[in-house]
Amino acid sequence: MPEWIEVALRTLLAVAVLFVMTKLLGKRQVSQLSMFEYITGITIGSLTAYVSLDLQSTWYLGLVSMIVWVGVSLGMEFLQLKSKTARNILDSNATVLIKDGKILEDNLKKERLTTDELMEQLRTKDVFRVADVEFALIEPSGNVNVLLTKENQPLTPKHLGIKVAPEQEPQTVIMDGEIMDEPLATIGLSRQWLNTELEKLGVAIENVFLGQVDSYGQLYVDLFDDQIKVPQPQKKAALLATLKKCEADLEMFGLSTKEQKTKQMYKQCSVALEKVINEVKPLLIR
Template sequence: MPEWIEIIIRTTLIILGIFFITKLLGKKQLSKLSFFEYILGITIGDIAGTISMDIELNVVNGIISILIWTSVPIIVSYCSIKSKKFRDVVEGKATTFIQDGKILEGNLRKENYTTDALLEQLRKKDIFSVADVEFAILETNGELSVLLKKEKQKVSWGDLFGQGAAVKVPLTVIMDGELLEETIYGAGFSIDWIKSKLSHKEATVEEVFLGQVDVDGNLYVDLYHDNLEKK
């Protein structure tokens, strides 16, 4: 068989395989990928490109290698969904950079983040003064989330026709069917209080996918089984 025909066949099969792998891994924007997932994607693509062009390489061995590299993010993703502790180890935790208009220098050093880089990210969000920022968090995917102080936010209907309440971030107290005890006790609540709120909703901790407490002390819960049809 001529080499060019073999390359066409190899490349076509690899493209179909990569398409299948992409569908298998699920929908995720490039900016939402963790550093670990990003490196895996580059490696899989490099292996696929090498197999399609180098006819001296054994196709079967290459496919086995791709399958192994593909299985890793699938297993990691499954374990991350099942365990918050595992997810924290693999993906890390969000880091607070600014609080009440003050930069937390220790957290910047912890993430190897320079002041110039922080200011650049703020400017990209049209924020030129750190004093305007109530809260800024570096997410696990490297994106900076910013909450402006109330007086610096855009005018809303409530601001025009009613006194605006202070902006408070809802506290996540339940995640993946597990109580986040550190957050609960740190906010001045108790496990019994959370469970009593759940009892009014006729739910248990294990049934809750996500639970948050707002500034008024209301508990919002999203259950694993909401009896909603998949679309």
């Protein structure tokens, strides 16, 4: 057999084995490498090259070595899942770098992190003043997580005492000009409903690059032609405006009549409608 064919066959075999072993090691091996996993990845890559190119040696010994390395790595991961002590030894613990706006220099030296590197990590979190940091630590993965002081944290509806409705996952119902039937069925809608919504927007299905339906049944579309502006759905805003108009009309009717019983009826209806508006407003302002 010519050497180039043997190298090609060995390479294909090594790639197939490497793919299977990578799947066995799981996503964590790719997305969040510990020190041991980093070493394992480098070693397995080197062994794969050995299996592909070293024609003078017995090729299957490289595969045996790869299998042993993967087996050891899987054993380490299983041990980490079962034992907190093992996790502490293999992955170490998080280290506090900033506390109450004060940099802990000893911990910084322990992690071999310079001041410039710390400031760079803070800037990636949109933090430019150390004094704004309540608490910051470096995770075993090397990421720096930051907790801002109370007055510097972003304002949320909860801080204002406002209740907002939960947001469910939007469903992609159009992709590359093609209707996706399964997401439509998931939210209980049909092609007929989708075509009706597209007609309201004045858009043809073949011109839609991406279409999504949110948890309130509103359709958002992105067209192939970026120069065309599509109006945003206004159903919720229109409904809220209609409810407020009805409330204002009831109050006006109550003020315009001289009959006390009728005036009281309009007032009660206005109060009841105001209560309804307050309850559904979180659903309509998103």
